Amino acid sequence: METAAPKRRTRIQIEKREAILEAALDVFSQHGFRGATIDQIAEAAGMSKPNLLYYFRSKEEMHVTLMQRLLDTWLAPLRELDDEGDPISELRGYIRRKLEMARDFPRESRLFANEILQGAPRIMPMIEGELKTLVDEKARVMKRWMRDGKIATVDPYHLIFAIWATTQHYADFDVQVRAVLGPDRGGDGRFDDAARFLENLFLEGLRPPR
Amino acid sequence: METAAPKRRTRIQIEKREAILEAALDVFSQHGFRGATIDQIAEAAGMSKPNLLYYFRSKEEMHVTLMQRLLDTWLAPLRELDDEGDPISELRGYIRRKLEMARDFPRESRLFANEILQGAPRIMPMIEGELKTLVDEKARVMKRWMRDGKIATVDPYHLIFAIWATTQHYADFDVQVRAVLGPDRGGDGRFDDAARFLENLFLEGLRPPR
DNA sequence: ATTATTTTTGACCGATTGGACAAACGTTAG
């Protein structure tokens, strides 16, 4: 028994749906769900509005399709956190991967941020389900590392929040980051600077050495 | 010579404008600028739409008025950072005050987040001006603390970003934080847990003690 | 080539949007 209909799709359907989702990601991440219009998305995808609505029955259908696809990509860095690896290296790697995602997929980051900011009206089930389950699992891993004395004993949930917040900040608040850093320091190197800083912050803190 | 017209205001004008801004903060922070409607704000303020438009000529005028008022409140915690105080205590105090703002003024936090997320189309001048100036000033203070060996040598700009990101996260991503923590740990105590965690993170890092 | 199917489009719809406006209403100073 299948939970979803097989849905045969032609080559054109596959291609056009992909082009639409790409355009929708652009527009939704810039203006939010309510701020985005179907006309904008259609124009960005290079087709007419009725044509777009032939592939997606509604604005909401585009949005949920995007969200479902993105969640996996978005949680991938945390999934890779290996409980059998060296704790410090694993955390360092997680921070690095998450920051790379903020650098390479800023639209995805802003799409999620927009949705959460407005109360997650369309993706709450995913947050309470898939996302929470993964966080619970990795929090248990971190607790074991703490018991074994591999890392300092802190609240693993708030640790994950802190890693999310600091890394996604460089995607979600990009314009502010660039404005504050100025034209010289706000260039491409800002992600390398951020990587160095965050790695040092999470591992060493601000207490002066020696 | 005055740069702005005196603009005499009656008692009613002062009261009504205040009520409107309060309602606008509610609606804008929930739905963003484009997602909010004048009707919604008018209803929240307990008046008709034409009546509201008698006090504010447009939706945008409400938004910029809110932004101008909020920026001072928002930057206050950083302004209080005293270059003559003890560096560690000052940073600890700054983190605490910023987290208290996220707890007590989440709507203001979300309003800013919404604006920045969408490219800061209406407040870019304030970010490049007032905000950047203050950050530059406090960054210099922190650099001196580092030269004097009072705190570890890190990039002060990214340090400020990290404090902003981690504290505002509890306002902007509140629904996600509560969902992940669950009903028992997501209650009122989550801000105390966050305060303990962040203070420890920024000062000590995750390196295991001893 | 002819049919059947998929894709695209222009025209259109009702609902909602931000805002205008004049008339009505309330308040207050003389």
Added chain:
DNA sequence: CTAACGTTTGTCCAATCGGTCAAAAATAAT
């Protein structure tokens, strides 16, 4: 009391919104 001024409202408008629909155009199957 009344004239002047401040406040409120109902009505209206053009623009835009998400979405429909029938028909044309393109493509695929026979």
